Amino acid sequence: MPIRLRKLIGTVLLVLLVIVYAVFATAFATVYLADAGGLVHLLYFAGSGLLWVLPAMLLIRWMYGPRRTP
Template identity: 60%
Template sequence: MPVRLKKLIGTVIIVALVIVYALVATTIATYRLAESEWYVHLLYFLFTGVLWVVPAMFVIRWMERPPKKKQA
Protein backbone atom coordinates (compact mmCIF):
# COMPACT_ATOMS: atom_id res chain seq x y z
CA MET A 1 0.00 0.00 0.00
CA PRO A 2 1.41 3.43 -0.85
CA VAL A 3 2.59 5.53 2.08
CA ARG A 4 0.30 8.46 1.24
CA LEU A 5 -2.76 6.19 1.20
CA LYS A 6 -1.77 4.63 4.54
CA LYS A 7 -1.41 8.08 6.07
CA LEU A 8 -4.77 9.19 4.73
CA ILE A 9 -6.51 6.08 6.07
CA GLY A 10 -4.69 6.38 9.41
CA THR A 11 -5.63 10.04 9.77
CA VAL A 12 -9.30 9.30 9.13
CA ILE A 13 -9.19 6.43 11.65
CA ILE A 14 -7.56 8.61 14.32
CA VAL A 15 -10.04 11.46 13.84
CA ALA A 16 -12.97 9.02 14.05
CA LEU A 17 -11.38 7.37 17.11
CA VAL A 18 -11.02 10.68 18.93
CA ILE A 19 -14.60 11.75 18.17
CA VAL A 20 -16.17 8.45 19.21
CA TYR A 21 -13.91 8.11 22.24
CA ALA A 22 -14.72 11.63 23.45
CA LEU A 23 -18.45 11.05 23.07
CA VAL A 24 -18.31 7.73 24.92
CA ALA A 25 -16.10 9.07 27.73
CA THR A 26 -18.30 12.12 28.21
CA THR A 27 -21.49 10.05 28.17
CA ILE A 28 -20.10 7.69 30.80
CA ALA A 29 -19.03 10.64 32.92
CA THR A 30 -22.45 12.25 32.61
CA TYR A 31 -24.35 9.18 33.76
CA ARG A 32 -21.90 7.71 36.27
CA LEU A 33 -20.18 10.74 37.80
CA ALA A 34 -23.06 13.20 38.10
CA GLU A 35 -23.05 13.21 41.91
CA SER A 36 -19.34 12.57 42.42
CA GLU A 37 -16.82 14.90 44.01
CA TRP A 38 -14.68 17.23 41.89
CA TYR A 39 -11.53 15.14 42.37
CA VAL A 40 -13.29 12.04 40.99
CA HIS A 41 -14.13 14.04 37.86
CA LEU A 42 -10.54 15.25 37.64
CA LEU A 43 -9.10 11.75 37.96
CA TYR A 44 -11.60 10.31 35.49
CA PHE A 45 -10.90 12.91 32.82
CA LEU A 46 -7.15 12.71 33.37
CA PHE A 47 -7.29 8.94 32.92
CA THR A 48 -9.61 8.97 29.93
CA GLY A 49 -7.76 11.93 28.42
CA VAL A 50 -4.60 9.84 28.22
CA LEU A 51 -6.20 6.46 27.48
CA TRP A 52 -7.12 7.30 23.86
CA VAL A 53 -3.40 7.47 23.05
CA VAL A 54 -3.06 3.68 23.29
CA PRO A 55 -5.18 2.79 20.23
CA ALA A 56 -3.91 5.87 18.37
CA MET A 57 -0.35 4.69 18.98
CA PHE A 58 -1.05 1.44 17.14
CA VAL A 59 -2.59 3.29 14.19
CA ILE A 60 0.37 5.68 14.00
CA ARG A 61 2.81 2.77 14.20
CA TRP A 62 0.97 1.10 11.29
CA MET A 63 1.03 4.35 9.30
CA GLU A 64 4.77 4.82 9.76
CA ARG A 65 5.75 1.28 8.86
CA PRO A 66 7.68 1.26 5.56
CA PRO A 67 5.97 -0.46 2.63
CA LYS A 68 6.83 -4.07 2.04
CA LYS A 69 9.17 -4.83 -0.84
CA LYS A 70 7.60 -6.77 -3.67
CA GLN A 71 9.22 -10.15 -4.17
CA ALA A 72 10.09 -11.21 -7.69
Protein backbone atom coordinates in the same frame (compact mmCIF):
# COMPACT_ATOMS: atom_id res chain seq x y z
CA MET B 1 -0.21 -0.56 0.30
CA PRO B 2 1.39 2.79 -0.57
CA ILE B 3 2.49 4.90 2.39
CA ARG B 4 0.40 7.88 1.25
CA LEU B 5 -2.77 5.77 1.29
CA ARG B 6 -1.88 4.41 4.73
CA LYS B 7 -1.42 7.95 6.03
CA LEU B 8 -4.74 9.08 4.56
CA ILE B 9 -6.62 6.13 6.04
CA GLY B 10 -4.81 6.49 9.35
CA THR B 11 -5.55 10.20 9.58
CA VAL B 12 -9.26 9.66 8.97
CA LEU B 13 -9.35 6.81 11.50
CA LEU B 14 -7.45 8.88 14.06
CA VAL B 15 -9.91 11.76 13.80
CA LEU B 16 -12.84 9.34 14.10
CA LEU B 17 -11.18 7.63 17.08
CA VAL B 18 -10.82 10.90 18.95
CA ILE B 19 -14.37 12.02 18.23
CA VAL B 20 -16.00 8.70 19.14
CA TYR B 21 -13.81 8.25 22.22
CA ALA B 22 -14.58 11.76 23.48
CA VAL B 23 -18.33 11.25 23.06
CA PHE B 24 -18.30 7.91 24.87
CA ALA B 25 -16.02 9.11 27.67
CA THR B 26 -18.20 12.15 28.27
CA ALA B 27 -21.43 10.13 28.09
CA PHE B 28 -20.02 7.62 30.59
CA ALA B 29 -19.06 10.43 32.94
CA THR B 30 -22.45 12.06 32.60
CA VAL B 31 -24.34 8.86 33.38
CA TYR B 32 -22.15 7.30 36.07
CA LEU B 33 -20.30 10.21 37.64
CA ALA B 34 -23.05 12.83 37.79
CA ASP B 35 -23.17 12.88 41.59
CA ALA B 36 -19.45 12.29 42.19
CA GLY B 37 -17.18 14.88 43.71
CA GLY B 38 -14.72 17.12 41.96
CA LEU B 39 -11.72 14.93 42.73
CA VAL B 40 -13.39 11.91 41.11
CA HIS B 41 -14.13 13.98 38.02
CA LEU B 42 -10.55 15.22 37.91
CA LEU B 43 -9.13 11.70 38.17
CA TYR B 44 -11.56 10.27 35.64
CA PHE B 45 -10.97 12.92 33.00
CA ALA B 46 -7.20 12.85 33.55
CA GLY B 47 -7.19 9.07 33.09
CA SER B 48 -9.61 8.98 30.19
CA GLY B 49 -7.84 11.93 28.60
CA LEU B 50 -4.64 9.89 28.43
CA LEU B 51 -6.19 6.52 27.60
CA TRP B 52 -6.97 7.34 23.96
CA VAL B 53 -3.25 7.66 23.31
CA LEU B 54 -2.74 3.86 23.40
CA PRO B 55 -4.90 3.02 20.35
CA ALA B 56 -3.65 6.18 18.63
CA MET B 57 -0.04 5.01 19.04
CA LEU B 58 -0.87 1.68 17.43
CA LEU B 59 -2.65 3.41 14.59
CA ILE B 60 0.25 5.80 13.98
CA ARG B 61 2.71 2.92 14.05
CA TRP B 62 0.60 1.16 11.40
CA MET B 63 0.45 4.34 9.31
CA TYR B 64 4.21 4.49 8.93
CA GLY B 65 4.53 0.84 8.03
CA PRO B 66 7.34 -1.57 8.88
CA ARG B 67 10.78 -0.20 9.66
CA ARG B 68 13.17 -0.29 6.79
CA THR B 69 16.71 -1.42 7.43
CA PRO B 70 19.41 0.31 5.36
